[in-house]
Amino acid sequence: MHISHLDQYVGLDSRIHRLDGRIKFIGTLAFVLACTVTPPGRWGAFLALWLLWAGCTALARVPHGLLLRRGLVALPFALAAVTLAFTRPGEALVTLPIWRWQVRVTDQGLIAFLSVMVKSWLSVLMALLLAATTSYPALMQALRQLGVPRLLVAIISFMYRYLFVLADEAQRLMRAREARSAQPDGRRVRRPIAWRARVTGHMVGNLFLRSYERSERVYQAMLSRGYAGDLRTLDTRRLTLYDVVALLVLVLALVVIEGWAYR
Amino acid sequence: MMWNSVLAPVLERAAMHIPDGFLSLPVIVVCWILSAVALGFAVRETNKQLGERQVPLMGVLAAFIFAGQMINFQVAGGTSGHLIGAALATILLGPWAAMLIMTAVVTVQALFFQDGGLIALGANILFMAVVAPLVSYGIYRSLRNLHQWVAAALAAWASVVVAAIGVSVALAASGTIALGVVLPAMATVHVLIGIGEALITVGALAFISAARPDLMTLQPAEAGSGRWPMIGLAVALVVALLSPLASSSPDGLERVAEDFGFIDRAMGPFYQIIPDYLFPGVSNEALATILAGVLGTLLMFGVTWLLARRLQRREAS
Numbered sequence: 005m006h007i008s009h010l011d012q013y014v015g016l017d018s019r020i021h022r023l024d025g026r027i028k029f030i031g032t033l034a035f036v037l038a039c040t041v042t043p044p045g046r047w048g049a050f051l052a053l054w055l056l057w058a059g060c061t062a063l064a065r066v067p068h069g070l071l072l073r074r075g076l077v078a079l080p081f082a083l084a085a086v087t088l089a090f091t092r093p094g095e096a097l098v099t100l101p102i103w104r105w106q107v108r109v110t111d112q113g114l115i116a117f118l119s120v121m122v123k124s125w126l127s128v129l130m131a132l133l134l135a136a137t138t139s140y141p142a143l144m145q146a147l148r149q150l151g152v153p154r155l156l157v158a159i160i161s162f163m164y165r166y167l168f169v170l171a172d173e174a175q176r177l178m179r180a181r182e183a184r185s186a187q188p189d190g191r192r193v194r195r196p197i198a199w200r201a202r203v204t205g206h207m208v209g210n211l212f213l214r215s216y217e218r219s220e221r222v223y224q225a226m227l228s229r230g231y232a233g234d235l236r237t238l239d240t241r242r243l244t245l246y247d248v249v250a251l252l253v254l255v256l257a258l259v260v261i262e263g264w265a266y267r
Numbered sequence: 268m269m270w271n272s273v274l275a276p277v278l279e280r281a282a283m284h285i286p287d288g289f290l291s292l293p294v295i296v297v298c299w300i301l302s303a304v305a306l307g308f309a310v311r312e313t314n315k316q317l318g319e320r321q322v323p324l325m326g327v328l329a330a331f332i333f334a335g336q337m338i339n340f341q342v343a344g345g346t347s348g349h350l351i352g353a354a355l356a357t358i359l360l361g362p363w364a365a366m367l368i369m370t371a372v373v374t375v376q377a378l379f380f381q382d383g384g385l386i387a388l389g390a391n392i393l394f395m396a397v398v399a400p401l402v403s404y405g406i407y408r409s410l411r412n413l414h415q416w417v418a419a420a421l422a423a424w425a426s427v428v429v430a431a432i433g434v435s436v437a438l439a440a441s442g443t444i445a446l447g448v449v450l451p452a453m454a455t456v457h458v459l460i461g462i463g464e465a466l467i468t469v470g471a472l473a474f475i476s477a478a479r480p481d482l483m484t485l486q487p488a489e490a491g492s493g494r495w496p497m498i499g500l501a502v503a504l505v506v507a508l509l510s511p512l513a514s515s516s517p518d519g520l521e522r523v524a525e526d527f528g529f530i531d532r533a534m535g536p537f538y539q540i541i542p543d544y545l546f547p548g549v550s551n552e553a554l555a556t557i558l559a560g561v562l563g564t565l566l567m568f569g570v571t572w573l574l575a576r577r578l579q580r581r582e583a584s
Contacts, residue, residue: 036287036386040295077381084444085289091445120443123288128381131287135379143378153310155321160371162326163333167375170327170334178338197342201463204340205470208350211335212328212359212471213478219327223320232319 013066013136020064020137024247025146031254032134036127038258042265044119049265050126056257057129064137071136075129085120089113140164145237166222170215177207284376285391285434287384291441298437299389305397306370312363325364329371332356340463348463353399353430354407354423355468359475359482362404369396394433399426401502409500416469423468424461429503431457 014021020028035053042049061068094112101107138146141161148157181203223231290298313321332352339347352372356365373391376382383391403422410418435453439446476483 033385036384039288040290040386041292074381084438084449087444087448091448120288124286124384125288127287127384127386131377131381131385135381140379153306155310155314156306156367156370158322159326159329159367160374162323163329163371164375164379166327166330167333170330171337174334174337197340197463198466200340201348201466202470204338204350205467205472206474207338208335208355208467209471209474209478211338212331212355212475213482215327215331215334216324216479216482219324222327223323226323 013064014139016065016137018063018065018137019250020060020133022246023137023250024241024243025138025142026149026243027247027251028134028138029143029146029150031251032130034255034258035130038262039123039126042119042123042262045115046119046265049261050119050122052261052264053126053258054129056254056261057126057133060130061133064133066133066136071129071132074132075125077128079121079125083121085117088117088120092116141237145241166215166218169218170211173214174211177211181207284373284383285387285437287386289384289441289443290387290390290437291443294437294441295386295389298393302370302389302393302397305366305401306392309363309366309370313367316361317364321364325360325368326371328356328360329368329375332368332372333375340467342463348460348467350467350471351395351399351427351464353395354403354419354426354464355471357400357403357426358407358419358422358468358472362400365400365404366396369400372396390434390437394430394437398433398502399430401498402426402429405498405500405502416473419472420465420469423465425503427461427464428454428457431460 035056039050039053042053058068061071089109090107090113092110092113094110096108097111097114098109099107100109134143144157144161144164147160148154313325317324332350332355335350335352335355337349339349342348353365353369356368359365360368370392373383373395374388377385377388377391403426406425407418407422410421431453432450435446435449438444438449472483
């Protein structure tokens with residue numbers, strides 16, 4: 005599975021990479037929260053937040069263009085908010101005749117819609133930076149240290165470890181289905197949806213059994229290596245002054261931006 | 268309906284994973300609290316039931332749900348459907364383990380694939396990892412003694428529809444989108460997506476029960492308690508009850524309804540029984556909407572019950 009690109013920049017060394025996972029996680033949450041509470045239409049504040057992200061990205065030496073492109077994944081989702089442009093009361097900017105209705109695009113509505121798009125995009129950018137600068141074990145350890153239940157963190161760690169194995173398994177199943185689905189003379193062989201869903205269901209059931217049996221083998225292998233219900237890690241990081249100062253600077257910047265936005 | 272056909276594909280993708288920037292602060296806080304409480308219960312119950320084996324088993328099965336979502340099938344016109352998996356996990360492993368597994372799936376999707384926001388993760392966990400398993404478990408437990416596969420199909424279908432309604436409520440309560448737009452669009456789309464979910468879930472369960480019947484932990488023969496059907500029904504009803512209260516901009520809703528005149532057209536069968544989503548003969552609008560929602564939920568429950576009983580009798584004879 006082509007997921008390796010996720011870890012492409014995790015191995016770099018920079019001030020951002022050296023930060024404790026907890027700090028980066030909390031910092032990202034604070035940034036996203038700031039985006040969420042910024043009132044619609046404060047373009048200056050949005051620009052400041054974008055510059056903050058750009059600064060962090062420059063410090064992390066991750067190429068901006070790459071993250072910007074990947075940040076676009078959020079925009080199709082955000083389009084769901086397009087109705088805001090029509091439903092918010094305000095002065096009509098354009099009136100479009102669509103079939104039998106006069107659809108008004110209001111100024112307030114347009115501002116609200118664009119703000120939701122921008123907030124969503126900025127949040128995704130920061131999340132991408134977090135994923136690009138924090139290794140997966142570091143992120144898991146951060147979650148654990150932040151008080152997420154051990155069982156949950158352990159399940160998530162295991163899930164991520166076997167995700168690629170099982171994704172490959174799923175792709176093999178799909179390739180096998182493709183290979184057996186020959187179509188004479190390029191004509192489509194039509195099958196009812198129920199039949200197709202049943203085939204898919206059997207594939208999923210098959211994948212479940214393979215996963216279940218694999219988990220039994222994994223458990224046996226872990227037992228034989230001394231597993232006693234606890235996942236151990238050699239990494240015992242402590243927060244340094246540098247970590248705390250970095251978080252304070254970020255939070256201060258966010259407070260200043262929000263204070264300015266609400267002035 | 269033209270408006271729906273524009274919105275539907277967008278909503279279908281946005282449907283389940285709410286991105287950041289969509290929810291207001293109060294909604295975010297409420298969702299986080301609710302899902303934290305539910306997950307606390309889930310962790311406690313799972314620790315009681317499974318022991319140290321649980322970690323590899325549930326981790327690998329969470330990866331299975333993620334990978335299983337990749338296996339798609341053609342629906343129509345180039346669109347494809349795939350499994351979501353909350354009901355499948357619930358029926359195979361029980362509601363508590365399913366909650367943890369779905370939480371792991373949703374969390375990894377947010378952390379590493381930017382599928383759904385980080386702050387909005389609380390809401391995404393609430394609807395996909397808490398509400399969906401609870402609703403499927405309630406329906407499955409109450410109906411499986413009548414007919415196992417019908418119960419599983421309805422559990423899967425309802426898990427998708429109720430979660431989608433929950434997402435609509437959260438979006439509307441945040442003022443991001445008018446309830447009159449999002450609820451009919453989401454409900455219509457997910458009533459259809461739910462059919463695909465039901466078919467795949469039953470297909471998977473049929474395969475598993477044929478190959479490894481010992482893994483079907485929630486056997487039909489298992490003694491049932493009267494508590495679970497009520498819990499499932501209660502969760503569905505609470506979501507239905509919240510929907511009218513969620514609209515923070517009723518004037519916007521009215522405007523859309525007037526401008527587009529689609530309120531009573533674009534909706535699924537349930538809404539045509541009760542036009543305009545309002546219960547007839549009740550003047551208070553919020554109360555009328557609540558009544559309509561409750562009646563719809565109860566109707567669905569009653570119809571499924573009767574259907575399952577009929578099928579059971581046919582099989583018995």
